[in-house]
Amino acid sequence: xxxxxxxxxxxxxxxxxxxxxxxxxxxxxxxxxxxxxxxxxxxxxxxxxxxxxxxxxxxxxxxxxxxxxxxxxxxxxxxxxxxxxxxxxxxxxxxxxxxxxxxxxxxxxxxxxxxxxxxxxxxxxxxxxxxxxxxxxxxxxxxxxxxxxxxxxxxxxxxxxxxxxxxxxxxxxxxxxxxxxxxxxxxxxxxxxxxxxxxxxxxxxxxxxxxxxxxxxxxxxxxxxxxxxxxxxxxxxxxxxxxxxxxxxxxxxxxxxxxxxxxxxxxxxxxxxxxxxxxxxxxxxxxxxxxxxxxxxxxxxxxxxxxxxxxxxxxxxxxxxxxxxxxxxxxxxxxxxxxxxxxxxxxxxxxxxxxxxxxxxxxxxxxxxxxxxxxxxxxxxxxxxxxxxxxxxxxxxxxxxxxxxxxxxxxxxxxxxxxxxxxxxxxxxxxxxxxxxxxxxxxxxxxxxxxxxxxxxxxxxxxxxxxxxxxxxxxxxxxxxxxxxxxxxxxxxxxxxxxxxxxxxxxxxxxxxxxxxxxxxxxxxxxxxxxxxxxxxxxxxxxxxxxxxxxxxxxxxxxxxxxxxxxxxxxxxxxxxxxxxxxxxxxxxxxxxxxxxxxxxxxxxxxxxxxxxxxxxxxxxxxxxxxxxxxxxxxxxxxxxxxxxxxxxxxxxxxxxxxxxxxxxxxxxxxxxxxxxxxxxxxxxxxxxxxxxxxxxxxxxxxxxxxxxxxxx
Numbered sequence: 211x212x213x214x215x216x217x218x219x220x221x222x223x224x225x226x227x228x229x230x231x232x233x234x235x236x237x238x239x240x241x242x243x244x245x246x247x248x249x250x251x252x253x254x255x256x257x258x259x260x261x262x263x264x265x266x267x268x269x270x271x272x273x274x275x276x277x278x279x280x281x282x283x284x285x286x287x288x289x290x291x292x293x294x295x296x297x298x299x300x301x302x303x304x305x306x307x308x309x310x311x312x313x314x315x316x317x318x319x320x321x322x323x324x325x326x327x328x329x330x331x332x333x334x335x336x337x338x339x340x341x342x343x344x345x346x347x348x349x350x351x352x353x354x355x356x357x358x359x360x361x362x363x364x365x366x367x368x369x370x371x372x373x374x375x376x377x378x379x380x381x382x383x384x385x386x387x388x389x390x391x392x393x394x395x396x397x398x399x400x401x402x403x404x405x406x407x408x409x410x411x412x413x414x415x416x417x418x419x420x421x422x423x424x425x426x427x428x429x430x431x432x433x434x435x436x437x438x439x440x441x442x443x444x445x446x447x448x449x450x451x452x453x454x455x456x457x458x459x460x461x462x463x464x465x466x467x468x469x470x471x472x473x474x475x476x477x478x479x480x481x482x483x484x485x486x487x488x489x490x491x492x493x494x495x496x497x498x499x500x501x502x503x504x505x506x507x508x509x510x511x512x513x514x515x516x517x518x519x520x521x522x523x524x525x526x527x528x529x530x531x532x533x534x535x536x537x538x539x540x541x542x543x544x545x546x547x548x549x550x551x552x553x554x555x556x557x558x559x560x561x562x563x564x565x566x567x568x569x570x571x572x573x574x575x576x577x578x579x580x581x582x583x584x585x586x587x588x589x590x591x592x593x594x595x596x597x598x599x600x601x602x603x604x605x606x607x608x609x610x611x612x613x614x615x616x617x618x619x620x621x622x623x624x625x626x627x628x629x630x631x632x633x634x635x636x637x638x639x640x641x642x643x644x645x646x647x648x649x650x651x652x653x654x655x656x657x658x659x660x661x662x663x664x665x666x667x668x669x670x671x672x673x674x675x676x677x678x679x680x681x682x683x684x685x686x687x688x689x690x691x692x693x694x695x696x697x698x699x700x701x702x703x704x705x706x707x708x709x710x711x712x713x714x715x716x717x718x719x720x721x722x723x724x725x726x727x728x729x730x731x732x733x734x735x736x737x738x739x740x741x742x743x744x745x746x747x748x749x750x751x752x753x754x755x756x757x758x759x760x761x762x763x764x765x766x767x768x769x770x771x772x773x774x775x776x777x778x779x780x781x782x783x784x785x786x787x788x789x790x791x792x793x794x795x796x797x798x799x800x801x802x803x804x805x806x807x808x809x810x811x812x813x814x815x816x817x818x819x820x821x822x823x824x825x826x827x828x829x830x831x832x833x834x835x836x837x838x839x840x841x842x843x844x845x846x847x848x849x850x851x852x853x854x855x856x857x858x859x860x861x862x863x864x865x866x867x868x869x870x871x872x873x874x875x876x877x878x879x880x881x882x883x884x885x886x887x888x889x890x891x892x893x894x895x896x897x898x899x900x901x902x903x904x905x906x907x908x909x910x911x912x913x914x915x916x917x918x919x920x921x922x923x
Contacts, residue, residue: 221279222286226507228274232258233510245610251510252578252603255517265523275518287515290508291579292465292479297501299483300493317383318390320552321570322359325544329358332540336533340594352402353589357580357598358541360395361388362572362606370569380562380617384569387549391570396480399580400473406587407472420471425481432460433485440492449495457486457496474583516578516599519585524593534597541601545571565617572609577602640670644737645703645714646728646761647677652743653703655774655887659741659867661710662780665806673714674735675703676728678721725760737767744773744881744890762872762892768795769892777867777887780809784865786857786880787815792871795893800869804842812844814860816853854879861886 236257237250257263264271275283333354334347341350366388370381404417439456443449461482468478486493525531550567554560581598584590590598641664645656653675664671677699700716707714721727732740742758762769785800787793800811850856861868861884868884872892881888 218279218282221276222282225274225279225283226511228258229254229510229514230507233513245607249603249606251513252517252599252606254510255514256520256522257517258514259517259520261517261520261522280515280518283511283515283518286508287512288475290504290512292461292475293500293504294509294512295476295479295579296461296483297497297504299480300486300488300497301483315390316556317549317552317566318387318394321361321387321545321549322391322394324548325359325541326355328540328544329355332536336594340533340591340597342588342591345589349402349406349589352398353584356395356399356402357577357584358537358544358601359391360573360577360580361391361545361570362577366569366572380558380565380569383553384566387566387570396477399583400477403474403583403587404472406589417472421473424467424471428464428481428485432482436485436492437487440487440489443492443495449492449499454496454499476579476583512582513578516582519582519592520596520599521592522596522600524596530593530597534600537597538601538604541573542571542605545605561617565613568609568612568616571605573602573605577605639736639738640672641739642672642735642737643674643739643741644728644732644735645673645675645741646743647675647699647703648743648757649699651702652772652774653700654706655772655777656741656743657703657706657710657712657714658777658779659772659889660707660714661712662803662807662809663739664712672735673707673712674731674737675700675707675714675716676731677716677718678724678727679718680721680724725757726764728757728761729764729766732765732767740765740767740769742769742771744771765894767894769894770799771872771890771892773881773884773888773890775885775887780807780867782865782867783809783811784857784861784868785811785813786853786860786868786870787813792891792893794871795891796869796871796889798893799889799891803867803869808842809866810842810844812846812860812865814857815845815847816856817847817849858883 233251233254236254240250240253258271258275260271263274330351333351336354337347337350341347366384370384400421404421407417439453443453461479464478464482465475466478468481469475486496525534546567548567549570550563553563553566558566578599581590581595581602585592585595643660643663645653645660647653647656656675660673664673700718704714704716717731719727728740728742731737740761742761744758758771780803783800783803785793785796787797797813800813803809804811846860848856848860857868857870857880861880865886868880868886868888870880870888870890872890881890
């Protein structure tokens with residue numbers, strides 16, 4: 211290890227391996243706890259810094275991160291920040307800022323001014339205690355106020371994405387207010403940096419003049435050029451290496467100009483990203499090209515560099531931690547209180563206002579960028595820097611759990627999934643099916659089955675197609691990905707439904723808890739049936755495990771799983787009656803198919819021996835279960851030692867669909883080997899009781915009883 215210090219390239223490579231590896235390792239735990247990846251990267255930096263590694267094994271830290279390597283890490287982290295601020299500018303969607311009305315203006319200005327004023331007051335009190343004597347009081351007060359009033363736009367967008375709130379009222383309002391806050395705060399920060407770097411009044415005037423000229427050139431000359439370039443690059447295929455090279459050159463030039471003017475490279479990167487047109491696919495294609503490199507390698511370097519500058523050992527007394535708590539309290543009260551009160555006065559409910567206040571109180575990455583800038587400029591001391599890093603980390607950590615408590619999933623479902631227009635009660639209630647599509651190929655079969663369930667009857671019905679998008683691991687955020695993914699997944703279902711004349715309403719949102727979110731959506735839509743698509747499991751031996759099992763366990767309504775093997779119509783239906791506790795639900799669904807279509811239904815009853823039940827008794831019993839359909843229901847009583855073999859033999863006789871209860875012991879073999887499509891049915895417990903009563907009323911006293919319903923094994 212001693213040789214590392216003599217080979218800067220080897221040392222840098224080892225540092226990158228440790229930084230990226232530890233960030234990803236902690237990131238697994240952070241994701242499990244419902245925290246964004248940025249939290250893991252900040253913690254990795256603190257663990258590798260003097261606060262832990264330097265305290266436990268100072269010689270190891272001195273070898274891995276010697277003082278001579280800090281300039282290299284700093285330059286690499288600055289390159290990462292330039293690219294990251296460019297991505298933030300790319301994702302500042304002007305359409306989100308328009309049309310939000312006075313509500314967003316009131317909330318955004320209040321959420322900026324209240325913490326700014328409170329931060330200025332506490333900074334005035336902290337100035338003689340934590341400031342360097344060479345720092346002018348106005349600069350110190352303004353910087354601390356700005357640092358406490360920032361919102362981490364990227365972390366906020368990531369939380370909204372993972373909680374499925376991107377298209378909700380609260381989510382859109384939070385994005386709008388955060389964007390307005392950040393733009394305003396960064397403009398004020400640029401003004402402060404120019405004052406700090408200016409050596410006198412004359413240079414300050416020149417800096418202001420050059421800034422105005424720079425902004426005018428960017429908006430008046432460069433933005434029209436980029437619009438023409440974006441029109442030519444209308445697809446990802448059109449974004450060739452020459453275009454990427456031109457964009458990178460302009461980005462570096464913009465950053466260099468703002469550095470020469472005296473307002474820091476980050477402002478040039480952010481403004482250049484903001485003026486790139488968001489229409490035509492140019493911005494989205496650039497994000498996809500750059501974000502993995504930035505998020506996986508360069509940003510973790512910045513976080514570790516920040517952690518190496520964080521000295522928790524400086525907070526060695528109770529008074530220091532009390533001051534740290536005061537800063538956290540002022541920051542949270544100002545940001546949360548200002549946002550929540552303004553939102554409540556604007557007409558939002560207290561839960562919505564509280565959720566908005568929690569989201570606006572997130573700092574995280576943007577807070578660290580601002581704090582590093584203040585430390586580099588000498589505006590704050592290392593001790594105050596450490597206190598404010600703790601504040602930024604805590605506000606990011608508590609956001610997700612507080613959001614779940616103040617704005618629980620039930621409230622989120624009502625907000626993010628628009629309910630159908632309220633209409634007078636309909637008797638009977640509409641038959642509502644929630645079709646959940648994970649992969650597009652199962653959609654055609656779902657639409658075919660949905661049409662068969664309702665047929666040409668006049669019964670009121672509603673059909674919803676739900677596609678859940680997994681949270682992205684990317685550091686940045688682009689909302690159009692969700693729409694593109696859901697459109698591709700739902701296209702086969704919607705196309706088939708349209709050809710059959712079946713009206714289906716598409717739903718889609720990002721979900722980190724697909725099983726629970728399916729159940730919540732079904733509850734919000736008052737679904738009569740949840741229809742899931744089955745896919746071959748990759749890592750699990752259980753054929754109906756994972757999300758399917760979770761939905762069956764948690765759903766408050768009936769659940770059916772379609773194993774689609776080319777279902778194009780429902781004309782011949784087989785219902786194997788084996789020994790499962792949920793076969794009555796399969797019989798009930800077969801009755802619905804019988805009423806809605808002209809299908810022929812065959813009930814296969816397997817007995818261990820020929821004398822166990824006579825054909826006449828079984829046929830009479832089936833006729834009682836399927837009244838009003840003479841000639842279309844057939845009963846086959848088979849004596850067979852292997853119920854699954856009997857069912858497989860019968861299924862090979864040309865059926866379109868096999869309907870079976872989920873509780874059958876041999877369901878997994880049937881799912882795997884059946885040559886035709888299957889519908890595996892799991893009834894809700896209350897529905898099971900109803901089916902039991904229904905069958906009991908139609909059961910002759912001399913007939914043996916059907917197996918009692920039982921829990922899902």
